[in-house]
Amino acid sequence: MSAQSNSAGQTSNEAGPSASGANGSGPRQLAISLITRSPTDAIPSSTYFIPASWKRYQLSELINKVLKYPTPVPFDFLINGQVLRGSLEAWVQRNRGGDEEGTIDVEYVRSLMPPEEVGRVEMEDWVSGLSLARSGHILVSSYLSHVQILPLTLDAGSAFDAATHTLPLPTTLGATCCTWLSPPSATTNLRLAAGGVDRAVHVFTLPSLDPSSSTSGRELFTLMGHTGPISSISSSSSGRELVSASWDGNLHLYIMPEDEPTEHQLPSDPTTYLPGQKRRKKMKEERGPIEGLTDGDIGTEGWRRAPELIMRGHKGRIGSVAWDKQDTNKTWSGGWDGSVRGWDMETGACTVVRQGSADKSILAMDQWASNGTIATGSMDRTICLWDTREASSLISLTMPTTSPVASLTCHPTSQYTLCTATYSGAVQIWDVRSPKNALFSFRKQRKNAGSAEKERKFNEKGKVFGERLLACDWDGKVVVAGGEDGEVGIWRASG
Known part of the structure; x- marks a missing residue:
């Protein structure tokens, strides 16, 4: 199953290309796979096409909407064991030399709240x-x-x-x-x-x-x-x-x-x-x-x-x-x-x-x-x-x-x-x-x-x-x- 996410964090059954929207226009998108080790926070296994500009907040909002939590739960996201600090696009530029092909495995965990x-x-x-x-x-x-x-x-x-x-x-x-x-x-x-x-x-x-x-x-x-x-x-x-x-x-x-x-x-x-x-x-x-x-x-x-x-x-x-x-x-x-x-x-x-x-x-x-x-x-x-x-x-x-x-x-x-x-x-x-x-x-x-x-x-x-x-x-x-x-x-x- 593939799902495409719009900028509001909602999912649909349409799958779009990784570099652009489904009609060839709109924000560039990246294919990611969201995984977690927490059984209570797991979402359906799938490849999600996410706007390249998304950061931790938008990704966390997506997880909350899929799980339908009444009270938002903040999450942190890790790629290859490193916490995602900026946008997905910035990570691709820094670690893949701008190559946007291939699915990115993203692990999410509940955030540690500020002391x-x-x-x-x-x-x-x-x-x-x-x-x-x-x-x-x-x-x-x-x-x-x-x-x-x-x-x-x-x-x-x-x-x-x-x-x-x-x-x-x-x-x-x-x-x-x-x-x-x-x-x-x-x-x-x-x-x-x-x-x-x-x-x-x-x-x-x-x-x-x-x-x-x-x-x-x-x-x-x-x-x-x-x-x-x-x-x-x-x-x-x-x-x-x-x-x-x-x-x-x-x-x-x-x-x-x-x-x-x-x-x-x-x-x-x-x-x-x-x-x-x-x-x-x-x-x-x-x-x-x-x-x-x-x-x-x-x-x-x-x-x-x-x-x-x-x-x-x-x-x-x-x-x-x-x-x-x-x-x-x-x-x-x-x-x-x-x-x-x-x-x-x-x-x-x-x-x-x-x-x-x-x-x-x-x-x-x-x-x-x-x-x-x-x-x-x-x-x-x-x-x-x-x-x-x-x-x-x-x-x-x-x-x-x-x-x-x-x-x-x-x-x-x-x-x-x-x-x-x-x-x-x-x-x-x-x-x-x-x-x-x-x-x-x-x-x-x-x-x-x-x-x-x-x-x-x-x-x-x-x-x-x-x-x-x-x-x-x-x-x-x-x-x-x-x-x-x-x-x-x-x-x-x-x-």
Whole structure:
């Protein structure tokens, strides 16, 4: 069956030539085949003769009229894996040298709507880590050496209140990252973790997320052994195993017991490099505040634990680590040496090495659960995709940005989209099928619209809050981002 479409997006049973209208006059037309992977949005298989001047809007209007949707649904269109940015005619000129013969296969997908800022929460210091792994809550770590849980509601007129739970680290040197350990199905005796500048990973236990609970959380384990600040942490699906990456160039695997122990595995260790700091040597001394800076709120340390495995291989600092989303026995790491490495969690052996450019210092990493592809963000202002299934493949795709990528998260269900946060203060959403430009680039709106320049902010200790973003997360419906500005921005971003 062939159908000819007029400029209003309607279809008829007449088929016209590809270069002109049916009577030899009128707008030039191109033969296209419209296909989709969504069974709910599929239209009858056919060759459609479309005016060459049509762009995304007219094509989307055609799909809606054929499907008779009562409320218009916006679509994006892809040709040979690239998002159609201009007219069909422009695509033919650019990719076929003006040759209009032959049918063009056009895939259509539902559009990602532009993100909408819905609120922000002010913190007391730089935001270093964010997680949306538990619905209705934002897990935040900061350089105030706190891990906090914020309520998340997107109802109209909702207020973004202060943290419902605050868990202080036993040092004031700052928390660098955070993650949930307990799976989303758990509701009581929850565990979460934060990495610190003090070279330790701090694991907390929380009775529940009920803000009215009279019992507060506390630090359960202090995971030790690194000789440099913790840069990234990731947990297994069970939450019992945690792998940490550090500036010392090593990865550590920790296996935490279900029951609380009664003694330390390691002696106490100072958490700062301050001269003259006393070193506690006794193994079984009563737990209390760790020595160090004393100008802030600090908690008590947990039971000190040693790593089960130490994994070495990176030449320099490690920027990020991610537990494999398809193989529970594997983790991935990205280093400042430009390499991506895969590790066996039973033996600690490095089983995969993908060496990129030596100047491609990797700061962030995540993995698509659907196809196992690794995405990294680097200091050289690029986003790279690594197909680790191909033995000879290094980087399968490179997307340029205008600033170093400090944080990156892949869409939880789509294999094509990801979100990044950059040092320039911009949050960007990308579609890997259109790698030249981000789909959306947005940042927090200035509170004083009439101000030509955002007023510089200072905290109570005199630290200046800048624009660099250090962390972001995306659960498919909500994007959160934060950094040196001391705020957690919240956007509605479904797609």
